[in-house]
Amino acid sequence: MRNFDYARAESAHQAVAAHGTDREVSFLAGGTTLLDLVKLDVMQPQKVVDINRVDLDGIERLDDGRLRIGAMVTNTALARDQRVINDYAVLSQALLAGASTQLRNKATTGGNMMQRVRCPYFRDGVSACNKREPGSGCSAIGGVNRSVHAVLGTSDQCIASHPSDMCVAMIAIGATVQVEGPEGQREIDFADFHLLPGETPAREHALEPGELITHVTLDAPITGSQSAYLKLRDRQSYQFALASSAVIVQMDGDTITQARVALGGVGTKPWRAPEVEAALKGKSASERLFADAAGRAFENATAYSQNAYKIPLGQQAIVRNLADLIDSTAA
């Protein structure tokens, strides 16, 4: 096999030290993306730093009401955590809508944030792909781009959609990312963590070389809010979202006093839609309002040869999710 060095870390500090700043080194958590891509020869780390023994698998309520999640908390553990189910239903639902039980048992919170795109041209190791080989071009533009390609946040360099469900819920909730690196610890706003492809699609996140995600801290839940995740896809399980929505609403009677809306499957990063939120806030709930607000998310969308349907589908994901959630709130 292609040989690589292996180091096992017992602490975040050790992990960071073992990693160094070499870009050819990868942290290994659940491995559900990394091992796949190594086996496909798309990723070729020279060294792997195993962080499975690092004590980062706790979930902790902070005094200010926020919830701090260790980077090694598995997707299953996070989805089943009673505090998450009670205060952040959208996150639990998003996690359970993703992958399969076996994958969720292995996949971690930090790893989910770091997962690579599902674009087949990225994964085939052969086609032109600016993520895999900067400057080579984007085969998805003008190619097969129906399922795992975006209509929001694309550039002429890359149109791959971000595959995560979890991150869509998190960007709706609001969160900060705690990282530790060679220069010490720092915090990144979750909304700034994932980067648009722009001219540099190979750069996918705000981490500096050698930085390790240690925690994600969710904003305190909005008082009295309700939330839900709705994922639309061809088959009913085990498929990445064609379009999905995370919505959080706080109601006063029929009036929406606060709203958070984020989208998955349609954006090149987990996609917060503030223009939708603004259109909802302070308004009396109605299907017509939802439809009008949802349309705003896609005013700047670009439809590619096979994925124009995602523009109406993404709006449907918002409208139905809001309608069901507010309906259930009223009941």
Place this chain on the structure above:
Amino acid sequence: MSDQSRSIIGAGVPRIDGPDKLSGRANYAADNLPPGLTYGYGVFSTIASGRVTDIELDDARDMPGVVDIYHHGHFPTLYHTPSSLAQGNKVEETRLPFEDDRVYYAGQFVALVVADTFENARAAARRVKVSYAEEPTLATLEQGIEANGTQPGSGNHSRGDAPAAFDSAATTVDVTYRTPVETHNPMEMHASTAWWQRGELTIFDASQGVVVAKGALSKIFAMSPERITVHAPYIGSGFGGKLWTWPHAIATAAVSRELGRPVQLVVPRREMFTTVGHRPETRQRLRLATDENGKLVSVRHESINTTSFTDQYVETCGSVTKSLYRCPDLTVSHATTQVNRGTPTSMRAPGAAPGLFALESAIDEMALAAGADPVQFRLDNYASRDESKDLDFSSNHIVEATNRAAEKFGWADRTPGVGSMRDGREIVGYGMAACNWEALKMACDARVSIRADGTAFASCATQDIGTGTYTIVAQTVSDVTGIPLDRITVKLGDSSYPDGPVSGGSWATATTLPAIAGAARNALDEMKRYATGTGGVFAGAASDDLEVSDGGLRNADGKHSDFAAILDAGRYGSADGEAHTKAADSEYSYRSFGAHFVEVRWDPGISRLRVARVVSAIDVGRVINETTARNQVEGAVVMGIGMGLFEATEYDERNARPVNNDYAEYLVPVHADQPEIDVILLDYPDTKFNEYGARGIGEIGITGLAAAVANAVYHATGKRIRELPITLDKLMEDVPAAQSA
């Protein structure tokens, strides 16, 4: 079959191979690890058309564990097989691996690395640098037709004057349907483990036909078939993809001989989409016409499918059209067009699966155009005899199948208006289609031994591909001999056993069971000779006076002796019987029939389409094992749902490379997509076909299912989707135009 143990035939007994599979004792092709085993890994073409101009091996040779690297400039001379099914040496891709420097499709073997471990072979394979002279590709059926037109196919049929009847008819439809490439994708990847001893080849291959594989390999290696043994005791399913020997198996055997060491090769999942066959893309034009009374007066079914540049594979989409409906003026034709893909092959219900999607969708359109209920239209037009062969059907209960399924489904509650049935946010659609498959029976040999320890042993060189053949062979031995199932050993999947059929065409049951029964009866005759011979338990009695009873023989006086005692008396180890049974005659048209009824639900607010309910009534002659038979139909229905809603191998039109070539992106139904499936097995023995009256059941369940889904989708949405799969984007309203490529 006998009267004494009639209860065993038809009983839903559990699979006798179940414990071996559940405990991991079942050995599949890649489970065999002979001493000194080496591992092969392919280097696969990244272009779809052109020539290999250079292969740079230095980096790869320096990798750990590498034994040798083969390619078109370094490969032993092999020979072409005539590829004849009649001669028993058929392959689908006749070009030999590494025969020359040509590349005909992406994912074609261009080199093969052998190393001491799988991982080392794979790592070294990735260091092989291949240079190509790339040529323009033909990636799709339309590109193929535009570039080179079509070549005539086979299986054509014509009677009367269909164009004239069409032109003078009261009502007509003229519609074109398309189906995409579908890929078999069995759970077990193709795999071969081969070794040579004293010039004899042993190969464990994931094969649906060990006898034909032996025949093909004997031609390719120019050696006597007696010196080749092909083993396939277990196959992790095949769906037709493992019927014939593919390049990897030939290459594995060849390099094993070169190295003098065992070699194992597992085809990677990605290349399961390229070098081991697929169901080809089709375009089918249907022209149908009825008279004023809603009777079909003209049928034309013209089909074109993609094939490779190396071989012509004809997808006989019109095979069922010839005989399902009564129509005096009818034409069925097939043609192919060459594209840069590997050679296609049979996939569950070849021809009929895509063909009945088109025919049964068109019949639905015809019924609506004629103002008729789709069920009544079919009942009014089903053929009562096979007009294409001018023969009576041996047994045909399609009217009863249609009526029983309609009643169980609740077709009478259907309101015909498009979108007229609603349940909350969902629009409910009801659709149906007929299903149909030819019943075939091949020549077969089998051997049965009744042993001194009271057990029985049956062997035949057919296979159990997960369908239950082991179990129904044991049921047959038990039926004839009275020996209980737990004392019967069945051995299949070994080409050194008496010649048996490939596990395909739904013909294994009808072919194998009569041979097994004949062998068992011959073993009993031998037993009677032992019993009546000198020193025998019934010495001096006439064999005809002895009857089989309770695991032994009984005479007219009621004296009983079990088989073990009879053999012991003569100090015989076993009483053996062999039998040869012939292929089916052509006195009748032998076919299986049925009907599917499907409920779909379309939620336009979230563009969600799902199949909510399926009722299928199937007429396959006698059911041998109620459990495995039902399982075959249920599995076929699930596969049909996949064909209807999800399955398509997508190719990049710019370079002919498959794009969604993995299990995550090539969609098949998951558990959550599976509705309530209600299977009605009619169970009318077809004793004109064979003594067991069984016609086989593996394929019919997928035929027509996608059309029933499409017809239900039309009923719900008013959209007639003529191109599979029926994905949600094809049903959405107000999809904007693309702004970019």
